[in-house]
Amino acid sequence: MPATDRFELPALPTTWAPRRNRLVLLPASAVLVVVFGGMAVVLPASWQLNDRIMLTLLGLVFAGVGLMLARPKVVVDAAGVTVVNFLRTRRLQWAEIVRVNLRQGDPWVTLDLTDGTSLAAVGIQPGGGREQAVRAARGLRDLAEAHGAASEPTTV
Incomplete structure (x- = not known):
């Protein structure tokens, strides 16, 4: 079942940030x-x-x-994802994202990348509400699957 059948894709551009x-x-x-x-x-x-x-x-x-x-956020648009963490900002193309992970007990979302590394996306974190973080992680996962090379199921 395609990701778009499970959840409605978030509108682009979208920004996720721990508002609290x-x-x-x-x-x-x-x-x-x-x-x-x-x-x-x-x-x-x-x-x-x-x-x-x-x-x-x-x-x-x-x-x-x-x-x-207060700086962390994740901004998505049609071209890719911008991950703003405490000290660094990194721009990713959709094809660079292999998997979006938010497991039980994780402090924030991690992105597995095509170069074999992982990137913390601190802008999506359960500290501001678990349900909200899961929704954001699923939205990011579905967008990555719809726009990028990610085709295998992801963990959320």
């Missing part, structure tokens, strides 16, 4: 910058300028980590 993470991390990062900057301004006069600068920079570093953690 972003909902928490983006405002928290802004609050960290404001709090650490405010602390640097209201500190007693006994604190030197370099202490104030370092406190402000520490707030910026914490906010940067928060923004990095």
Whole structure:
């Protein structure tokens, strides 16, 4: 049975991202910058300028980590898949994806690639809801089967 008979293919382009993470991390990062900057301004006069600068920079570093953690997403379009993880972004053609995996207990989807490697797709993760992650993984699997060279069944 073709994949398109089991599930309706997601409309292209589609973006999957852990929305709860972003909902928490983006405002928290802004609050960290404001709090650490405010602390640097209201500190007693006994604190030197370099202490104030370092406190402000520490707030910026914490906010940067928060923004990095909010970054993951998976974007699909007619040409392929863009996987944005914490530090790196990778563009894949549909034919490069052999299998889409999301097994019980996995922290996120992994993509098996034609070059024999695997790529974590952190933008699809059960932490934001198992049902939502399974739906996204199935959608990505069905799109990969419909657009690419993947013809064997996949694990979801």
